[in-house]
Amino acid sequence: MFSNQDFVATNCGSVEKATFSWSAPSNIALVKYWGKKETGDQIPANPSISFTLSNCKTITSLNVSAKQNPSDDFSFDLLFEGKPKEDFKPKIQKFLERIEGYCPYLKSYHLEIDTQNTFPHSSGIASSASGMAALAVNIMSLEKMLKPEISKDYFNQKASFLARLGSGSACRSVHGKVVIWGKHQDTTESSDLFGVEFSEVHENFKNYQDTILLVDKGEKQVSSTVGHNLMHNHPYASQRFDQAQYNLTAIKQILSQGDLERFVELVESEALTLHAMMMTSMPYFILMKPNTLEIINKIWRFRNETQVPVCFTLDAGANVHVLYPESVKEKVLQFIQNELVVYCQNGQYICDQIGNGSQLIMDNGKEECY
Known part of the structure; x- marks a missing residue:
C-alpha cells in the first residue's frame, strides 16, 4: 500500500521531447460519493464503488518538450476537440499546482494537451472523471520515461492518486472494471488516496x-x-x-x-x-x-x-x-x-x-x- 510520500518523484531523468496518448472512461457509482473532508485535497467523506464504463471516454494526447528557458511557472497549451479552450485552463492550472509536489519534473517542460470526449461535456456524464484520469495516465507515461524502473502497480496507483487531485471520482477511472475508492471498514486494501479494483465479481455482472x-x-x-x-x-x-x-x-x-x-x-x-x-x-x-x-x-x-x-x-x-x-x-x-x-x-x-x-x-x- 502506497502513501502520499511514496508518490513524490525524485531522481528523475530528462527527455527533450515525448508524445503520449491515452483514453480513460467515465464511471458510474453504485454506492455514491457525496461530500469531502475539509482537508482541501479531495479526500472523500465516505467510500464509494463504481462500474468503469467502456464507450463514454476522454481521449487525451500529451506533447512534451523541454523548456529552452527554465522557469518556476507551469507552461501548457490546452486544446479541446482541436480548438483552444481558455475556460478549461484554470482547472488544469489548479490541477498542476496540486500535483506539483508529486511531479516536480513538470515545470521543466512545456505541455500541449489535446483532449476530446466521446460524449457531451457537462451533461451529467462524468466528464471531469474521464478527463482528469486521461491526463493523469499521460503524465505517468512521462514519469515512466523519466524513471523506467517504476512498477505497473505504482504506475496505476499513482495515476489514480493524481487523477483524484483533479476530480475525486477520476481515481475510479484509471484501472479496473469495478473500483472502490475511500477507506472502507470491511475492505483492508481500500484507501482515501486512490481507487482499488474489486475483482470478486460474479458472472451475472460480467459485461453489465x-x-x-x-x-x-x-x-x-x-x-x-x-x-x-x-x-x-x-x-x-x-x-x-x-x-x-x-x-x-x-x-x-x-x-x-x-x-x-x-x-x-x-x-x-x-x-x-x-x-x-x-x-x-x-x-x-x-x-x-x-x-x-x-x-x-x-x-x-x-x-x-x-x-x-x-x-x-x-x-x-x-x-x-x-x-x-x-x-x-x-x-x-x-x-x-x-x-x-x-x-x-x-x-x-x-x-x-x-x-x-x-x-x-x-x-x-x-x-x-x-
Whole structure:
C-alpha cells in the first residue's frame, strides 16, 4: 500500500521531447460519493464503488518538450476537440499546482494537451472523471520515461492518486472494471488516496450494460464541487456516511454472489439517497427533471410486469443510467426504444457497458501498455 510520500518523484531523468496518448472512461457509482473532508485535497467523506464504463471516454494526447528557458511557472497549451479552450485552463492550472509536489519534473517542460470526449461535456456524464484520469495516465507515461524502473502497480496507483487531485471520482477511472475508492471498514486494501479494483465479481455482472438516457444535455445548474461542500453542515451527513459504509459492505457481497434482486434494490436506493441529500441541503436544489421521474416510473412498471432485472441509477444530474445484465439486452433495448426514448433530449441515448479503465493509444511508438 502506497502513501502520499511514496508518490513524490525524485531522481528523475530528462527527455527533450515525448508524445503520449491515452483514453480513460467515465464511471458510474453504485454506492455514491457525496461530500469531502475539509482537508482541501479531495479526500472523500465516505467510500464509494463504481462500474468503469467502456464507450463514454476522454481521449487525451500529451506533447512534451523541454523548456529552452527554465522557469518556476507551469507552461501548457490546452486544446479541446482541436480548438483552444481558455475556460478549461484554470482547472488544469489548479490541477498542476496540486500535483506539483508529486511531479516536480513538470515545470521543466512545456505541455500541449489535446483532449476530446466521446460524449457531451457537462451533461451529467462524468466528464471531469474521464478527463482528469486521461491526463493523469499521460503524465505517468512521462514519469515512466523519466524513471523506467517504476512498477505497473505504482504506475496505476499513482495515476489514480493524481487523477483524484483533479476530480475525486477520476481515481475510479484509471484501472479496473469495478473500483472502490475511500477507506472502507470491511475492505483492508481500500484507501482515501486512490481507487482499488474489486475483482470478486460474479458472472451475472460480467459485461453489465449501462444505457445512458440523455434527459438534459445542458450544463448542470449546480456544480458537483458546490454540492459536495454543502454536506459539511448537512443535517443528515453523519447518517449518510454511515449508510455508505454499510451499503458498500452489502454491495460487495451482492456482486460476489450475483444477487440481481438485491443489486436492483441497493443501487436504486443509493441513487435516490444522493438526490435526497441535494434536496435537504441548505441551500437545497433539484437536479432531476420531470422526464427523469417519468423514466424512473416507467422502469419500475416494466420491471414489475416482466420480472426483467433492469434498474436505474443517477449521478448529480438529470440523466438516467439504465443498468441491466447482458442476457436481457435485447428486451431492455426494445423497451427503451418503445417507451423511454421519448423522454430523452432529441431522442438521444448512449449504449455502454463495463470496461477495463484507461488504455494506452500511443507511447512514442512503443507497444507497452500499463
